[in-house]
Amino acid sequence: MSWVTFIWSLTAGISLTLGAVHFLVWTRRRNEWATLVFSIAAVAAAGYAVLDMVALRIQTLSEYAELWRWALSLGILEGVLIAWFVRLYLRAGRLWLLWLFCGLRALMLVLNFVPGPNFYFREITSLNQTPLLGELIARPHGVLHPWVMLMPLSFVLIIIFAIDAARTAAKRGKGARAWVLGGLMAVGYSLAFASYALYAHGILPSTFSSQIVLLLILLMGYELSLDVLRAGQLSRDLLESQQRMRLAASAADLSLWEWDIIRDRIWVTERGRERAGVDASERIDFARFLQAIHPDDREPTERAVRRSLEGGGEFEAEYRVMDRDGGGHWVIARGQVEHDTKGRPLRLRGVAVDITGRRKAEDDRRRAELEIQQKRNELAHLSRVTTVSELSGSLAHELNQPLGIILSNAQAAQELLLQDPPVVTEVKEILTDIVAADRRAAEIIKRLRSLLKRGEVSLQPLSLNELIEEVLGLVNSDLIGRGVTVIRDLAPDLPPIIGDRIQLQQLTLNLILNAADAMAGNAPGARRLYITTIWRNSIVLASVRDEGTGLPPDVEDLFKPFFTTKPHGLGLGLGICRSIITAHRGRLWAEPHPEGGAVFHFELPIPDTPIQP
């Protein structure tokens, strides 16, 4: 076999192989159009090499002319394919330049088929034999067409196009690889340009265009193979990172999940399936997912999903996943919706964590807190009942007063109506007074009942001044009976606070009664009780001051349970007061007054947001 046959066959073989391989690759990756274009270009290059090889051996003019027409057609097409490959592969290059090039080539293809042997020759006069690698090969001579220069012009165009495309792609971040492809492409065509010129001047025996095309095909093939290799590496990396992710997820007891919304298919890691008792083979859709969660949690979870699809795309829900045996796990799931380019939701992807342990701990803590709260309420209630029963005499008086008014008025009215003639005018006034007194009695009973009630704590906006007045109204006769004079100095513009009315009444009542007790030994006229309220910045401060016996050396003892200075005291009052004020995020403390006696202060925070009345 001759060298020429070997080299040209090899050229064709390599091209064909590369073309076939990449065609296969393309069938797997239908969206990689560059690969398809490359495989066509490679097949075309193989065809070109075969025709070229045959032509070199041809002896007759007519045969040569006909063969070269087809070889040239493939050559012209090859250029177009290579240009499109550059464009598709680099995703760069000026389109108008590309179309200009294609137009030029199309023109050349048309001119290839005008009467005459082919694109180059108007007439071939003779076929000379030129030596190459120890063989004689055909070299035509004849009259050239005037448009022959279109061929080098097209080379210049594609060189400019390739360099421009490489530059743009490099700028877009493809970097050196863009320059390798575009640059080498330009070099290849420069080489073609040069060999063409040398051949035309009779310096080279052949244009070696088959080999130059092979060079370009190899270059392109190399680039594509690199991509395939890189894709392989990427998929290996992906697999590895997925594995790592799963490992991390299972270590953290996380499960990963993804919902393909369009196909309604849910993928979830092993842990998630286990939790819901779903076999690895079972297909999960949204309905199956809902079925796996507790009936009570379905509606809220569905709502959370809908919200995330319609709204910002963030998904978060807490629900119980029920396994086959009916056991439940509390799960918190968080995810993010992915949208397509038109903003339609494509998939929802996220993680789920088992929070059963945390939920249980929270429940236990809440239950314990509730229990403490309940105990505190009970104790507070007990203390209120004790206080009220101690006050019962005074309270009876407080109640007897309006009852007395009602009775006397009613009897007066009876008397007036018995007279002849009955005195009706005054009876009307009497009835008005009776109604007023009755209301007053009802008000007292209401207050008493609320104090005696074993109610739940209910927080509401309160005026501390009003509250103090209510308590003073209740103990009014008790204080008169003990000869205590109350001096009020209540800030008129006191902002409201948030609290439980009954508990704060209890607190105030306790402080007032304590103050009165402390002054029991004083001379009449020296039993003044001062109540003041002020506010500053973010707190309301109330003070109850007495002129009594003062405080024990260690003031804090007062607030300890069972500490008492009274002969019949339980020693619970101030302890309860302290717990009430602490529950209201306030403070309660005592200090001696410089002029004698003690002052008890308590402060409560003013809520940040203004309270709507």
Place this chain on the structure above:
Amino acid sequence: MTTASGIVYLLDDEPEMVKALTRLLRAKHFEVRGFTSVRAFLATCQPQEVACLVLDVAMPELDGLELQRRLTHRGMLIPIIFLTGHGDIPMSVRAIKAGATDFLAKPVDGTVLVRAVRVALETARTRHQAIVETAAWAARLATLTLREREVMEHVVAGQLNKQIAADLGTGEPNIKLHRHHIMQKLAVESVADLVRVAERLGLNKPAIGNPIGR
């Protein structure tokens, strides 16, 4: 029914209560004067009136018992009906001892109050009567001469004319004459009446201590 003689004073710190009780007592034809302050009451009431006081024990200005003490101190023997919400026994005992006519628990029934007021006014009237009578006796006593006063003291002490004559160093007929004048001036008919008058005016005591036959 006609208006009962005597004034009923009401003193309670609650105007509503004063109003109601005033209505009730006025409907029963009493003359009522209501007060909500101790000072106003003290400025109005007069010692020589036939009156009683319905008083709330618990007054913020002044304790009811304290007011009672002050009135007594001033020589005003006005009968007091206490009204109390507490109705505690020690307090009632103290009040009654100090001269309270009655001690009623609130809410007080109209009938009970009216009865109590009647009794109190009756007491006041009796006291008033007594005071008026005493004043009349005292005026008559003032018309006696010094000698006649001396003789009267002896008579009241239960001495016979003879003894008196001996004591005063004069004759029995003289004593008889003095006795006659005394009976006339004091408008009494028997020695027994004379003794009662003397008792009323507090005259009998010094004579008792006199040694017989001095």
